Amino acid sequence: MITQAMIFAAGEGKRMRPLTLKTPKPLLKVAGKPLIVWHLEKLAAKKIKTVVINTSHLGEQLPLALGQGERWQLDIQYSAEATPLETGGGLLQALNLLKPEPLLLINGDIWCSHLPELDLPENKLARLFLVPNPEHHPKGDFYFNPSTQTLSNQPGADATAMTFSGISLLDPRCLTKEHLTSAYEQLPEKGQAFPLAPLLRSLVDQQLADGQAYNGDWVDVGTPLRLDQLNGYLA
Template identity: 40%
Template sequence: MPQAPSPQADASAPALAQAMILAAGRGQRMRPLTDHTPKPLLMVRGQPLLAWHLAAMASAGIDCVLINTGWLGEQIPARLGSHFVPANAGHPGAPQPAPAAVQLRYSREDLDFGGGIETAGGIARALPQLQKVFWLIAGDVYAPQFRFDPQARARFAASDALAHLWLVPNPPHHRRGDFLLERGLARPLPEPANASDAQPGPPHCRHYTYSTIALLKQALFAPPWCELPRGNPEGQAAALGPLLQRAARAGRVSASLYHGDWTDVGTPQRLAALNQPPA
């Protein structure tokens, strides 16, 4: 039975990751494209989805990123290797100084447990390899303008929030949204009284969708919010949503609106739309 990953205990040990990209899912709605390719490696505008995130992280000075793998998990380290070098590094016109290469680490749920163990399960598994405050993003969203702002991280680290979420206007396929935004806090949605209440109403409504981009503290993955043991040695599957809702009910989840381009690349149709040439 797999054991918990060993935490780094001395200066010679590998650096703890500043960010985690969730890349273990099966991508059922994206079939048949994901029958042979993990969704985060699907091409969007000339490069894999994962590369968009890694380039943005490199530009923000993040130098160590952990990626969890599940479905067809061997393909991701085979494609990306141990370091990611931004495509424009060293090219004329590239930012000076050019972003440094990003060290890549992997949490191989496919090898340890035979497949993905859902979002919270995967994060709990990876905790010994992550900093106490870390960025999180799903590998199957497209948000090329998002900035992994070090100042946002510092503000969050100094707060009593357990999570800070970036919310987006509700897309057509998720009209109800996930959270209310109230005075800088994410609040759980009220239960709909009837089917018509499931629609958010006018565009100014305060119901928003969780973009999958967040800053998290490891304390979110400990009681009373989470019962999974640190390192999740048994590979228990658990979703992140219930943890966030629990913490939001206690007023421990802050949030901001993100107004940049954002797509949940969840179906072949959405992928095709992203790859359409500009009109």
């Protein structure tokens, strides 16, 4: 049973400017409450106990707004970054706040109607949740066979191009020296900025990651226009 999660919340929100000049993107309001609060409520409903949030751009605002998670019966820990470390670097730095067991990862700049089942097969190190390709990302990220739940980085028979939702389950065992060196050709150091995507693609190539179609409503809240559209939808 997965009981811990990490929310990536350290981005600068450049595409969301001018809204993010004074407010970090996860604290922008969606239907009257901060985007990240929607995540926290869903995590609490899934019986998650510990939530790590990485912070950087205007990061001091997040602990002030969210506290230590008491109102959601969560234990919130913060991993402060002097400069944004991207998803891979942020996760690597936050490892000391997490137990050495599988966790849920979720991007702080998406909105979803619910969280999927938190079930990572024993023979996999990652499970990626996929959505149909939105207009702003028509080519997708991975090729997915829904009948076998297999993922590929290359097109193939019975596989459909789909977009990574920013929601995943990850076993920290994939962050060993061997897996990291295989994905990045050199070992990333703690405090170094790097994306998680090459590691995920490496796990896919090794058949150590599978996929699952996300069956709820999902929005990449990446621009003021999409934020306005989401608020209109929820209204």
